[in-house]
Amino acid sequence: MSTDSQRYSLNGETMGTRYSAVFYAEAGLDIEAISRSLAQAVERVDQQMSLWKADSDLNRLNAAPEQTWLPVPKELASVLATALRVSQQSAGAFDIAVGDRVEAWGFGPCAPTITAHNVDTLAPRPRLSAHGGLTVDLQRHQVRKHAPLHLNLNAIAKGFGVDELARCLDGFGLTRYLVGIDGEMRARGVKPDAQPWVVAVEKPCRGRREVMGVMELCDAAIATSGDYRHWVDLEGRQYAHTLDPATGAPLCNTIAAVTVVAASCMLADAWATALMVLGEIEGPRLAQARGMDALFVLREGxxxxxxxxxxxxxxxxxxxxxIQTPPTNTSPAQP
Structure with a gap:
């Protein structure tokens, strides 16, 4: 690439938030074509995997009868297969079959209002995992449920969406870029000055956004799972949106956030959730055993x-x- 490369920046709405793409290339690109491709990629993921779209492929799967093969788009089949693999590798800590409990706790599109009076009705109950109740045929792009399952892909679909943004830019021959959806990011190559891409890691503070540090990325993806973005407050007690598949209830451990760096954003996204569910002892232990890159942030008092x-x-x-620091005007590091 010539040294007179130009910086481009594109963004738009998706999945209730925004996507972004920053890349360097020579002048003369068909930016409108790239912009359309990016928008179509994230719209395709949202249409397939959103619970907020009544006609999504995921909602169609959730409503499908058991013991019947259902054709699905190849992207959805790939995400489901990856989810089952991470579930198996994490001993069930990552489980997409928690959709009904996510709704029950007030975190879904049709969620009830949770109060201190009805929280007792959300007691843990036996449930079947996605790994035990779902079969994915990747070759034929079809899936089969073996029991009533309400699947939720919120902990993996956004990461896959980032990977799709990267795939789009790869298709246009771009080799220096940083793409993201909200805080999930994926980078390829380095900037023209040979410096890696720099992304901010948020401090897990509820009610405000503050930078805790930065990480450098080159040909890698990053994702964070935390308890500080979405929660319900019941009489002074806060319940985060990440559920423990073993209990069907919000997590009860000291982890405030887990950030994972991986080859794909889909894997980083899923593993950030899995490690958070595993907790402050088993999470780091499994990350070490699997040779991962992970940052755990724990609350201690x-x-x-x-x-x-x-x-x-x-x-x-x-x-x-x-945890509490004076408010500042800091913002995420600029690529």
């Missing part, structure tokens, strides 16, 4: 503790970082 794992090796732990 009014302090935060960071556990960093790089290539499966535990790094120095940072303790006693205050």
């Amino acid at each position: 009014d302090q935060l503790k960071e556990i960093s794992i790089v290539d499966g090796i535990l790094q120095a732990q940072i303790e006693n970082r205050p």
Whole structure:
């Protein structure tokens, strides 16, 4: 690529938030074609995997009868197969068959209003996992439920959407870019000055957005799962939107957030949730065993503790970082 490459920036709405694409290339690109391709890619993912669209392929699957093969788009089949694989590898910590419980706790499109008076009705109950109740045929692009399942892809679809944005730019021959949907990002190559892409990692503070640090990306993806974006407050007690598949109830551990760096954003997205569910002991242990790159942020009283794992090796732990800091005008690092 010539040294006079130009910086381009495109963005739009998707999945209740926004997508973005920043890339460097020589002048003269057909930006309108690239913009259309990006918009179509995320719209295709949303149409297939959203619970908020009544006619989505995911809602069609949830309504389908058991023991019947149902044709689905190849993208949806791929995401479902990946979800089942991560579920197996995480001993069930990642499970997309929690849709009914997500709704029951007030986090879905048809969710009831949760109050302190009806929270007792949400007691844990036996349930079948997606790994045990769903079969995916990748070759024929079809799936079959073995029991009534209400699937929810919120912990993996956004990451897949980011990968689709990357696939679009790859198709146009672009080799220096950073794409993202909300806080899930994927980078290819480096910037023209040979510097890696820099993305912000949020401090897990409820009610405001604050940067805790930054990470450098080159040919990698990053995703974060946390308890600080979506929650319900019942008489002073806050219940986060991430559910423990074992109980069907919001998590009850000290992890405030987990950030994972992986080859694909779909995997980073799913594993960030899985490691968060596993908790402060088993999460880092599995990340080390699998040779992963992960950052765990734990709440300990009014302090935060960071556990960093790089290539499966535990790094120095940072303790006693205050949760509350004076408000600032900081914003995510610019690519």
